[in-house]
Amino acid sequence: MNKFLQRWTVFAGLVVVWQVAGMLAEDPFFPPPSDILTAAWEWWVLEPENVTGHILPSIGRLLSGWAIAAVIGISLGLLLGRSDRAMEYAGPLLVFMRSIPPPALVPVFLLLFRGGTSMQLATIVFGVIWPVLLNTVDGARSVDVTKVDTSAVFRIPRHQWILGVVLPAASPKIFAGLRVSLSLSLVLMVISELVGTDNGIGSQLMVAQREFDYTRMWAGIVLLGVLGYGLNTVLLAVERRALAWQPRSRDEQHA
Protein backbone atom coordinates (compact mmCIF):
# COMPACT_ATOMS: atom_id res chain seq x y z
CA MET A 1 0.00 0.00 0.00
CA ASN A 2 2.84 2.31 0.91
CA LYS A 3 4.53 1.60 -2.40
CA PHE A 4 1.27 2.23 -4.24
CA LEU A 5 1.02 5.69 -2.63
CA GLN A 6 4.63 6.43 -3.44
CA ARG A 7 4.15 5.50 -7.08
CA TRP A 8 1.08 7.62 -7.61
CA THR A 9 1.97 10.69 -5.52
CA VAL A 10 3.68 12.58 -8.35
CA PHE A 11 0.85 11.78 -10.72
CA ALA A 12 -1.84 12.92 -8.26
CA GLY A 13 0.19 16.00 -7.39
CA LEU A 14 0.37 17.10 -11.01
CA VAL A 15 -3.37 16.61 -11.46
CA VAL A 16 -4.00 18.81 -8.40
CA VAL A 17 -1.64 21.50 -9.72
CA TRP A 18 -3.38 21.43 -13.09
CA GLN A 19 -6.80 21.56 -11.40
CA VAL A 20 -5.88 24.67 -9.40
CA ALA A 21 -4.10 26.33 -12.36
CA GLY A 22 -6.98 25.51 -14.71
CA MET A 23 -9.59 26.91 -12.34
CA LEU A 24 -7.57 30.10 -11.84
CA ALA A 25 -6.71 30.63 -15.51
CA GLU A 26 -10.12 29.78 -16.99
CA ASP A 27 -8.38 29.16 -20.30
CA PRO A 28 -10.67 27.37 -22.81
CA PHE A 29 -7.70 25.44 -24.23
CA PHE A 30 -6.72 23.99 -20.85
CA PRO A 31 -9.85 23.04 -18.89
CA PRO A 32 -9.29 21.71 -15.34
CA PRO A 33 -9.16 17.90 -14.92
CA SER A 34 -12.51 17.85 -13.13
CA ASP A 35 -14.20 19.20 -16.27
CA ILE A 36 -12.26 16.78 -18.47
CA LEU A 37 -13.21 13.80 -16.33
CA THR A 38 -16.85 14.87 -16.28
CA ALA A 39 -16.78 15.20 -20.07
CA ALA A 40 -15.04 11.86 -20.42
CA TRP A 41 -17.60 10.21 -18.19
CA GLU A 42 -20.58 11.71 -20.04
CA TRP A 43 -19.16 11.23 -23.49
CA TRP A 44 -17.37 7.89 -23.31
CA VAL A 45 -19.22 6.01 -20.58
CA LEU A 46 -22.80 7.26 -20.52
CA GLU A 47 -23.28 7.28 -24.32
CA PRO A 48 -23.70 3.71 -25.54
CA GLU A 49 -23.38 4.80 -29.20
CA ASN A 50 -19.96 6.18 -28.49
CA VAL A 51 -18.87 2.95 -26.87
CA THR A 52 -20.10 0.75 -29.71
CA GLY A 53 -19.50 3.28 -32.49
CA HIS A 54 -16.05 4.57 -31.54
CA ILE A 55 -14.31 2.89 -28.59
CA LEU A 56 -14.94 -0.73 -29.58
CA PRO A 57 -14.03 -0.28 -33.26
CA SER A 58 -10.82 1.47 -32.22
CA ILE A 59 -9.85 -1.26 -29.74
CA GLY A 60 -10.82 -3.87 -32.33
CA ARG A 61 -8.48 -2.36 -34.95
CA LEU A 62 -5.69 -1.91 -32.46
CA LEU A 63 -5.86 -5.48 -31.20
CA SER A 64 -6.36 -7.15 -34.58
CA GLY A 65 -3.59 -5.09 -36.17
CA TRP A 66 -1.27 -5.95 -33.33
CA ALA A 67 -2.26 -9.64 -33.39
CA ILE A 68 -1.72 -9.93 -37.16
CA ALA A 69 1.68 -8.24 -36.81
CA ALA A 70 2.55 -10.55 -33.90
CA VAL A 71 1.66 -13.74 -35.79
CA ILE A 72 3.51 -12.71 -38.96
CA GLY A 73 6.43 -11.21 -37.04
CA ILE A 74 6.95 -14.22 -34.78
CA SER A 75 6.64 -16.87 -37.51
CA LEU A 76 8.81 -15.00 -39.97
CA GLY A 77 11.29 -14.08 -37.25
CA LEU A 78 11.71 -17.70 -36.12
CA LEU A 79 12.44 -18.86 -39.68
CA LEU A 80 14.76 -15.96 -40.53
CA GLY A 81 16.53 -16.19 -37.19
CA ARG A 82 17.50 -19.82 -37.73
CA SER A 83 18.81 -19.31 -41.25
CA ASP A 84 21.97 -17.29 -41.74
CA ARG A 85 21.50 -17.25 -45.48
CA ALA A 86 17.93 -15.94 -45.33
CA MET A 87 19.06 -13.17 -42.99
CA GLU A 88 21.89 -12.24 -45.35
CA TYR A 89 19.36 -11.71 -48.13
CA ALA A 90 16.56 -10.18 -46.10
CA GLY A 91 18.56 -8.21 -43.53
CA PRO A 92 19.13 -4.96 -45.48
CA LEU A 93 15.52 -4.97 -46.67
CA LEU A 94 14.22 -5.33 -43.12
CA VAL A 95 16.42 -2.55 -41.81
CA PHE A 96 15.30 -0.27 -44.65
CA MET A 97 11.59 -1.01 -44.21
CA ARG A 98 11.84 -0.51 -40.48
CA SER A 99 13.36 2.91 -41.05
CA ILE A 100 10.30 4.19 -42.94
CA PRO A 101 8.11 6.19 -40.52
CA PRO A 102 4.78 4.30 -40.63
CA PRO A 103 2.61 7.48 -40.76
CA ALA A 104 4.33 8.31 -44.06
CA LEU A 105 2.56 5.29 -45.54
CA VAL A 106 -0.90 6.48 -44.57
CA PRO A 107 -1.38 8.27 -47.94
CA VAL A 108 -0.26 5.11 -49.77
CA PHE A 109 -2.65 2.89 -47.85
CA LEU A 110 -5.44 5.48 -48.32
CA LEU A 111 -4.99 5.12 -52.07
CA LEU A 112 -4.65 1.35 -51.98
CA PHE A 113 -7.56 0.62 -49.66
CA ARG A 114 -9.67 3.77 -50.15
CA GLY A 115 -9.81 4.41 -46.42
CA GLY A 116 -11.77 2.35 -43.94
CA THR A 117 -10.76 -0.49 -41.67
CA SER A 118 -8.41 -2.28 -44.09
CA MET A 119 -6.36 0.90 -44.54
CA GLN A 120 -6.16 1.34 -40.78
CA LEU A 121 -5.19 -2.27 -40.23
CA ALA A 122 -2.51 -2.02 -42.91
CA THR A 123 -1.06 1.06 -41.22
CA ILE A 124 -0.98 -0.61 -37.82
CA VAL A 125 0.41 -3.93 -39.08
CA PHE A 126 3.14 -2.30 -41.15
CA GLY A 127 4.12 0.00 -38.33
CA VAL A 128 4.23 -2.45 -35.44
CA ILE A 129 5.57 -5.61 -37.07
CA TRP A 130 9.24 -4.54 -36.90
CA PRO A 131 9.89 -4.67 -33.17
CA VAL A 132 8.30 -8.15 -33.01
CA LEU A 133 10.07 -9.42 -36.10
CA LEU A 134 13.53 -8.10 -35.27
CA ASN A 135 13.33 -9.16 -31.63
CA THR A 136 12.20 -12.63 -32.66
CA VAL A 137 15.10 -12.93 -35.11
CA ASP A 138 17.46 -11.84 -32.37
CA GLY A 139 15.98 -14.30 -29.86
CA ALA A 140 15.95 -17.18 -32.34
CA ARG A 141 19.62 -16.62 -33.15
CA SER A 142 20.59 -16.66 -29.49
CA VAL A 143 19.68 -20.34 -28.86
CA ASP A 144 22.89 -21.59 -27.31
CA VAL A 145 25.04 -24.19 -29.04
CA THR A 146 24.54 -26.89 -26.40
CA LYS A 147 20.76 -26.76 -26.87
CA VAL A 148 21.22 -26.92 -30.63
CA ASP A 149 23.48 -29.98 -30.19
CA THR A 150 21.14 -31.61 -27.68
CA SER A 151 18.20 -31.25 -30.05
CA ALA A 152 20.24 -32.55 -32.99
CA VAL A 153 21.51 -35.60 -31.07
CA PHE A 154 17.99 -36.59 -30.01
CA ARG A 155 16.87 -36.06 -33.61
CA ILE A 156 13.74 -34.24 -32.59
CA PRO A 157 11.34 -33.45 -35.43
CA ARG A 158 11.49 -30.00 -37.01
CA HIS A 159 8.22 -28.72 -35.56
CA GLN A 160 9.34 -29.67 -32.06
CA TRP A 161 12.66 -27.94 -32.67
CA ILE A 162 10.95 -24.70 -33.74
CA LEU A 163 8.06 -24.71 -31.26
CA GLY A 164 9.69 -26.56 -28.38
CA VAL A 165 13.18 -25.08 -28.38
CA VAL A 166 13.60 -21.98 -30.55
CA LEU A 167 10.28 -20.38 -29.60
CA PRO A 168 10.65 -20.70 -25.82
CA ALA A 169 14.33 -19.74 -25.97
CA ALA A 170 13.38 -16.61 -27.90
CA SER A 171 10.28 -15.81 -25.86
CA PRO A 172 11.83 -13.25 -23.45
CA LYS A 173 12.95 -11.18 -26.44
CA ILE A 174 9.66 -11.77 -28.25
CA PHE A 175 7.73 -10.37 -25.30
CA ALA A 176 9.97 -7.30 -25.22
CA GLY A 177 9.10 -6.76 -28.89
CA LEU A 178 5.40 -7.34 -28.28
CA ARG A 179 5.34 -4.66 -25.59
CA VAL A 180 6.96 -2.06 -27.82
CA SER A 181 4.57 -3.02 -30.60
CA LEU A 182 1.52 -2.73 -28.40
CA SER A 183 2.22 0.88 -27.48
CA LEU A 184 3.05 1.63 -31.13
CA SER A 185 -0.29 0.08 -32.10
CA LEU A 186 -2.10 2.68 -30.04
CA VAL A 187 -0.17 5.50 -31.70
CA LEU A 188 -0.83 4.18 -35.19
CA MET A 189 -4.47 3.45 -34.44
CA VAL A 190 -4.99 7.14 -33.59
CA ILE A 191 -3.01 8.35 -36.60
CA SER A 192 -4.85 6.05 -38.99
CA GLU A 193 -8.18 7.31 -37.65
CA LEU A 194 -7.38 10.98 -38.12
CA VAL A 195 -8.04 10.72 -41.85
CA GLY A 196 -10.43 8.83 -44.08
CA THR A 197 -12.89 7.67 -41.43
CA ASP A 198 -15.70 8.98 -39.30
CA ASN A 199 -15.55 6.49 -36.47
CA GLY A 200 -12.98 5.65 -33.85
CA ILE A 201 -11.41 7.56 -30.98
CA GLY A 202 -8.93 9.29 -33.29
CA SER A 203 -11.65 10.65 -35.55
CA GLN A 204 -13.55 11.92 -32.51
CA LEU A 205 -10.47 13.86 -31.42
CA MET A 206 -10.47 15.64 -34.77
CA VAL A 207 -14.24 16.28 -34.61
CA ALA A 208 -13.98 17.74 -31.10
CA GLN A 209 -11.06 19.94 -32.13
CA ARG A 210 -12.89 21.19 -35.22
CA GLU A 211 -15.97 21.97 -33.13
CA PHE A 212 -13.82 23.89 -30.62
CA ASP A 213 -14.96 21.48 -27.89
CA TYR A 214 -11.58 21.34 -26.16
CA THR A 215 -12.88 19.63 -23.05
CA ARG A 216 -14.13 16.75 -25.16
CA MET A 217 -10.82 16.67 -27.03
CA TRP A 218 -8.95 16.32 -23.74
CA ALA A 219 -11.43 13.66 -22.67
CA GLY A 220 -10.40 11.66 -25.74
CA ILE A 221 -6.75 12.03 -24.87
CA VAL A 222 -7.39 10.83 -21.31
CA LEU A 223 -9.28 7.84 -22.70
CA LEU A 224 -6.29 6.95 -24.88
CA GLY A 225 -3.97 7.20 -21.89
CA VAL A 226 -6.17 4.91 -19.83
CA LEU A 227 -6.43 2.49 -22.74
CA GLY A 228 -2.66 2.35 -23.25
CA TYR A 229 -2.02 1.90 -19.56
CA GLY A 230 -4.61 -0.87 -19.29
CA LEU A 231 -3.36 -2.79 -22.30
CA ASN A 232 0.23 -2.64 -21.12
CA THR A 233 -0.77 -3.86 -17.66
CA VAL A 234 -2.63 -6.82 -19.13
CA LEU A 235 0.29 -7.74 -21.40
CA LEU A 236 2.75 -7.51 -18.51
CA ALA A 237 0.59 -9.89 -16.48
CA VAL A 238 0.48 -12.34 -19.40
CA GLU A 239 4.24 -12.04 -19.85
CA ARG A 240 4.90 -12.71 -16.18
CA ARG A 241 2.87 -15.91 -16.39
CA ALA A 242 4.35 -17.05 -19.69
CA LEU A 243 7.94 -16.44 -18.58
CA ALA A 244 7.49 -17.76 -15.05
CA TRP A 245 9.98 -20.51 -15.92
CA GLN A 246 12.87 -18.06 -16.12
CA PRO A 247 15.45 -18.66 -13.41
CA ARG A 248 15.43 -15.85 -10.90
CA SER A 249 18.83 -14.49 -9.99
CA ARG A 250 18.61 -15.71 -6.40
CA ASP A 251 18.00 -19.30 -7.51
CA GLU A 252 20.74 -19.20 -10.08
CA GLN A 253 23.39 -18.94 -7.40
CA HIS A 254 22.26 -22.31 -6.20
CA ALA A 255 23.31 -24.03 -9.42
Add this chain to the structure above:
Amino acid sequence: MSNMLEVADLGHTYGDYEAIGGLTFTVRAGELVCVVGPSGCGKSTLLRTISGLIEPSRGDVSLKGSHLAVVFQDYQRSLFPWLTVQGNVEFPLRSLPRAERRVRAAEALEWVGLGAAAKKRPWQLSGGMQQRVAIARALAYRPALLLMDEPFASVDAQTRFELEDLLLRVRREHDTTVLVVTHDIDESVYLGDRILVLSGSPAKLVADLEVPLPAERDQVTTRTDEAFVALRSKVARLLNVGGKQTLDVEKWAAAERESLSETVSTSS
Protein backbone atom coordinates in the same frame (compact mmCIF):
# COMPACT_ATOMS: atom_id res chain seq x y z
CA MET B 1 30.08 -60.07 -27.49
CA SER B 2 28.92 -58.04 -30.44
CA ASN B 3 30.25 -54.64 -31.35
CA MET B 4 27.95 -51.72 -30.61
CA LEU B 5 30.15 -49.10 -32.21
CA GLU B 6 32.74 -49.52 -34.92
CA VAL B 7 34.98 -46.64 -35.82
CA ALA B 8 37.24 -47.17 -38.83
CA ASP B 9 40.03 -44.83 -39.92
CA LEU B 10 38.06 -41.82 -38.69
CA GLY B 11 39.73 -38.50 -39.52
CA HIS B 12 38.66 -34.91 -39.45
CA THR B 13 40.30 -31.72 -40.61
CA TYR B 14 39.14 -28.14 -40.21
CA GLY B 15 40.63 -26.27 -43.14
CA ASP B 16 44.29 -27.28 -42.98
CA TYR B 17 44.18 -28.20 -39.30
CA GLU B 18 43.96 -31.91 -38.67
CA ALA B 19 41.97 -32.50 -35.45
CA ILE B 20 41.80 -36.30 -35.58
CA GLY B 21 43.98 -38.44 -37.73
CA GLY B 22 42.78 -41.94 -38.52
CA LEU B 23 41.20 -43.52 -35.45
CA THR B 24 40.11 -47.14 -35.44
CA PHE B 25 38.43 -48.79 -32.46
CA THR B 26 35.32 -50.65 -31.37
CA VAL B 27 33.02 -50.56 -28.38
CA ARG B 28 31.39 -53.84 -27.47
CA ALA B 29 27.80 -54.16 -26.26
CA GLY B 30 27.47 -53.45 -22.54
CA GLU B 31 30.98 -52.09 -22.27
CA LEU B 32 32.05 -48.80 -20.66
CA VAL B 33 34.94 -47.33 -22.61
CA CYS B 34 36.77 -44.19 -21.60
CA VAL B 35 38.55 -42.01 -24.11
CA VAL B 36 41.25 -40.09 -22.33
CA GLY B 37 43.53 -37.45 -23.73
CA PRO B 38 44.92 -34.01 -23.00
CA SER B 39 42.69 -30.93 -23.40
CA GLY B 40 42.42 -29.82 -27.00
CA CYS B 41 43.65 -33.11 -28.48
CA GLY B 42 40.54 -33.58 -30.61
CA LYS B 43 38.38 -35.49 -28.12
CA SER B 44 35.46 -33.14 -28.68
CA THR B 45 35.77 -33.51 -32.43
CA LEU B 46 35.76 -37.27 -32.00
CA LEU B 47 32.59 -37.08 -29.94
CA ARG B 48 30.94 -34.75 -32.42
CA THR B 49 31.71 -37.01 -35.37
CA ILE B 50 30.48 -40.14 -33.55
CA SER B 51 27.26 -38.40 -32.51
CA GLY B 52 26.67 -37.17 -36.05
CA LEU B 53 26.89 -33.50 -35.15
CA ILE B 54 29.61 -33.08 -37.75
CA GLU B 55 30.38 -35.08 -40.85
CA PRO B 56 33.91 -36.55 -40.59
CA SER B 57 36.34 -35.74 -43.40
CA ARG B 58 37.15 -39.41 -43.83
CA GLY B 59 36.49 -42.80 -42.32
CA ASP B 60 33.42 -44.55 -41.01
CA VAL B 61 31.33 -44.57 -37.87
CA SER B 62 28.84 -47.38 -37.65
CA LEU B 63 26.48 -47.83 -34.77
CA LYS B 64 24.50 -50.97 -34.16
CA GLY B 65 21.07 -49.67 -33.37
CA SER B 66 19.38 -46.54 -34.51
CA HIS B 67 20.04 -43.91 -31.92
CA LEU B 68 22.48 -42.61 -29.39
CA ALA B 69 22.25 -40.10 -26.59
CA VAL B 70 24.79 -37.56 -25.39
CA VAL B 71 25.35 -36.18 -21.91
CA PHE B 72 27.17 -32.88 -22.25
CA GLN B 73 29.51 -31.27 -19.76
CA ASP B 74 27.41 -28.12 -19.57
CA TYR B 75 24.22 -29.45 -17.98
CA GLN B 76 22.90 -25.95 -17.38
CA ARG B 77 22.82 -25.23 -21.08
CA SER B 78 21.86 -28.71 -22.12
CA LEU B 79 18.68 -28.82 -20.03
CA PHE B 80 15.71 -26.68 -21.04
CA PRO B 81 14.83 -24.19 -18.30
CA TRP B 82 11.26 -23.75 -19.54
CA LEU B 83 10.49 -27.44 -19.00
CA THR B 84 10.14 -29.22 -15.68
CA VAL B 85 12.58 -31.99 -14.80
CA GLN B 86 10.01 -34.48 -16.08
CA GLY B 87 9.45 -32.41 -19.24
CA ASN B 88 13.18 -32.47 -19.88
CA VAL B 89 13.36 -36.24 -19.54
CA GLU B 90 10.33 -36.62 -21.84
CA PHE B 91 11.81 -34.19 -24.36
CA PRO B 92 13.40 -36.76 -26.71
CA LEU B 93 10.35 -39.04 -26.42
CA ARG B 94 7.73 -36.83 -28.05
CA SER B 95 7.03 -39.39 -30.74
CA LEU B 96 5.75 -41.87 -28.13
CA PRO B 97 2.20 -41.87 -26.73
CA ARG B 98 1.82 -39.62 -23.71
CA ALA B 99 1.24 -42.41 -21.21
CA GLU B 100 4.34 -44.29 -22.26
CA ARG B 101 6.40 -41.12 -22.10
CA ARG B 102 5.24 -40.56 -18.54
CA VAL B 103 6.16 -44.09 -17.51
CA ARG B 104 9.59 -43.96 -19.11
CA ALA B 105 10.42 -40.58 -17.62
CA ALA B 106 9.27 -41.58 -14.13
CA GLU B 107 11.28 -44.78 -14.36
CA ALA B 108 14.46 -43.05 -15.54
CA LEU B 109 14.16 -40.45 -12.79
CA GLU B 110 13.84 -43.27 -10.24
CA TRP B 111 17.06 -44.81 -11.60
CA VAL B 112 19.00 -41.65 -10.86
CA GLY B 113 17.24 -41.08 -7.54
CA LEU B 114 15.28 -38.01 -8.59
CA GLY B 115 11.75 -39.40 -8.51
CA ALA B 116 10.71 -36.68 -6.08
CA ALA B 117 12.03 -33.79 -8.18
CA ALA B 118 9.94 -34.47 -11.31
CA LYS B 119 7.86 -31.31 -11.00
CA LYS B 120 10.75 -28.95 -10.30
CA ARG B 121 12.57 -26.78 -12.79
CA PRO B 122 16.14 -27.90 -13.50
CA TRP B 123 17.59 -24.60 -12.26
CA GLN B 124 16.05 -25.19 -8.85
CA LEU B 125 18.35 -28.20 -8.41
CA SER B 126 22.03 -28.37 -7.54
CA GLY B 127 24.60 -28.89 -10.29
CA GLY B 128 25.02 -32.59 -9.56
CA MET B 129 21.26 -33.13 -9.57
CA GLN B 130 20.98 -31.30 -12.89
CA GLN B 131 23.55 -33.61 -14.43
CA ARG B 132 21.53 -36.56 -13.05
CA VAL B 133 18.51 -35.17 -14.90
CA ALA B 134 20.59 -35.10 -18.09
CA ILE B 135 21.62 -38.72 -17.46
CA ALA B 136 18.00 -39.71 -16.84
CA ARG B 137 16.99 -38.02 -20.09
CA ALA B 138 19.65 -39.97 -21.96
CA LEU B 139 18.64 -43.28 -20.34
CA ALA B 140 14.91 -42.76 -20.96
CA TYR B 141 15.77 -42.48 -24.65
CA ARG B 142 17.10 -46.11 -24.49
CA PRO B 143 20.13 -45.35 -26.64
CA ALA B 144 22.22 -48.01 -28.31
CA LEU B 145 25.19 -45.98 -27.12
CA LEU B 146 25.44 -43.39 -24.37
CA LEU B 147 28.09 -40.80 -25.16
CA MET B 148 29.35 -38.60 -22.36
CA ASP B 149 31.44 -35.50 -22.94
CA GLU B 150 33.42 -34.61 -19.81
CA PRO B 151 30.22 -35.32 -17.90
CA PHE B 152 31.53 -34.63 -14.41
CA ALA B 153 34.01 -31.85 -15.09
CA SER B 154 31.70 -29.08 -13.89
CA VAL B 155 30.78 -30.37 -10.44
CA ASP B 156 32.68 -30.42 -7.15
CA ALA B 157 34.82 -33.42 -6.15
CA GLN B 158 32.32 -34.92 -3.71
CA THR B 159 29.47 -34.74 -6.25
CA ARG B 160 31.76 -36.10 -8.88
CA PHE B 161 32.39 -39.28 -6.88
CA GLU B 162 28.66 -39.71 -6.36
CA LEU B 163 27.94 -39.27 -10.05
CA GLU B 164 30.68 -41.69 -11.05
CA ASP B 165 29.19 -44.35 -8.79
CA LEU B 166 25.71 -43.55 -10.05
CA LEU B 167 26.90 -44.04 -13.63
CA LEU B 168 28.52 -47.38 -12.78
CA ARG B 169 25.34 -48.55 -11.04
CA VAL B 170 22.84 -47.56 -13.75
CA ARG B 171 24.91 -48.86 -16.59
CA ARG B 172 25.27 -52.22 -14.79
CA GLU B 173 21.57 -52.38 -13.93
CA HIS B 174 20.44 -51.47 -17.44
CA ASP B 175 23.24 -52.98 -19.47
CA THR B 176 24.00 -49.68 -21.19
CA THR B 177 26.90 -49.28 -23.58
CA VAL B 178 28.80 -46.15 -22.63
CA LEU B 179 31.62 -44.10 -24.17
CA VAL B 180 32.99 -41.47 -21.81
CA VAL B 181 35.29 -38.76 -23.09
CA THR B 182 37.41 -37.27 -20.33
CA HIS B 183 40.72 -35.56 -19.69
CA ASP B 184 40.84 -36.96 -16.16
CA ILE B 185 43.12 -40.01 -15.95
CA ASP B 186 41.83 -41.18 -12.55
CA GLU B 187 38.27 -40.96 -13.74
CA SER B 188 38.99 -42.98 -16.87
CA VAL B 189 40.59 -45.79 -14.83
CA TYR B 190 37.86 -45.75 -12.18
CA LEU B 191 34.97 -45.84 -14.64
CA GLY B 192 36.28 -47.84 -17.56
CA ASP B 193 36.28 -51.45 -18.61
CA ARG B 194 38.68 -50.29 -21.26
CA ILE B 195 40.64 -47.11 -21.87
CA LEU B 196 41.49 -45.58 -25.23
CA VAL B 197 44.45 -43.26 -24.79
CA LEU B 198 44.63 -40.46 -27.34
CA SER B 199 47.46 -38.11 -27.92
CA GLY B 200 47.38 -35.22 -30.21
CA SER B 201 46.99 -33.09 -32.06
CA PRO B 202 45.92 -34.56 -34.44
CA ALA B 203 44.38 -37.12 -32.11
CA LYS B 204 45.88 -40.58 -32.62
CA LEU B 205 45.22 -43.74 -30.69
CA VAL B 206 48.26 -44.42 -28.50
CA ALA B 207 46.94 -47.38 -26.53
CA ASP B 208 43.86 -49.51 -26.05
CA LEU B 209 44.03 -50.81 -22.46
CA GLU B 210 41.83 -53.31 -20.63
CA VAL B 211 41.15 -52.24 -17.05
CA PRO B 212 42.05 -55.20 -14.81
CA LEU B 213 39.65 -54.21 -12.01
CA PRO B 214 36.52 -56.03 -10.81
CA ALA B 215 33.16 -54.69 -11.98
CA GLU B 216 32.25 -53.65 -8.44
CA ARG B 217 34.22 -50.51 -7.65
CA ASP B 218 34.51 -48.36 -4.60
CA GLN B 219 35.79 -44.83 -4.31
CA VAL B 220 38.12 -45.68 -1.43
CA THR B 221 39.37 -49.23 -1.97
CA THR B 222 39.48 -49.19 -5.79
CA ARG B 223 41.51 -46.01 -5.92
CA THR B 224 44.15 -47.51 -3.64
CA ASP B 225 44.16 -50.87 -5.41
CA GLU B 226 47.58 -51.73 -6.85
CA ALA B 227 46.15 -52.41 -10.30
CA PHE B 228 44.44 -49.00 -10.27
CA VAL B 229 47.61 -47.18 -9.31
CA ALA B 230 49.69 -49.07 -11.87
CA LEU B 231 47.26 -48.40 -14.70
CA ARG B 232 46.94 -44.75 -13.75
CA SER B 233 50.73 -44.31 -13.96
CA LYS B 234 50.82 -46.13 -17.26
CA VAL B 235 48.18 -43.85 -18.79
CA ALA B 236 49.95 -40.80 -17.37
CA ARG B 237 53.23 -41.90 -18.94
CA LEU B 238 51.49 -42.51 -22.27
CA LEU B 239 50.02 -39.03 -22.12
CA ASN B 240 53.42 -37.63 -21.24
CA VAL B 241 51.96 -35.76 -18.26
CA GLY B 242 54.39 -33.09 -17.10
CA GLY B 243 56.17 -33.30 -20.44
CA LYS B 244 56.42 -30.72 -23.15
CA GLN B 245 53.20 -29.04 -24.23
CA THR B 246 52.69 -30.02 -27.84
CA LEU B 247 49.44 -28.21 -28.44
CA ASP B 248 49.43 -25.35 -30.92
CA VAL B 249 47.08 -23.01 -29.11
CA GLU B 250 46.28 -20.75 -32.02
CA LYS B 251 45.50 -23.56 -34.40
CA TRP B 252 43.37 -25.15 -31.79
CA ALA B 253 41.37 -21.98 -31.13
CA ALA B 254 40.77 -21.58 -34.86
CA ALA B 255 39.57 -25.15 -35.09
CA GLU B 256 37.27 -24.67 -32.15
CA ARG B 257 35.68 -21.61 -33.78
CA GLU B 258 35.24 -23.55 -36.96
CA SER B 259 33.59 -26.46 -35.24
CA LEU B 260 31.12 -24.10 -33.54
CA SER B 261 30.11 -22.38 -36.77
CA GLU B 262 29.82 -25.76 -38.43
CA THR B 263 27.31 -26.98 -35.87
CA VAL B 264 25.19 -23.90 -36.10
CA SER B 265 24.86 -24.14 -39.84
CA THR B 266 24.22 -27.85 -39.98
CA SER B 267 21.44 -27.98 -37.46
CA SER B 268 19.57 -24.79 -38.25
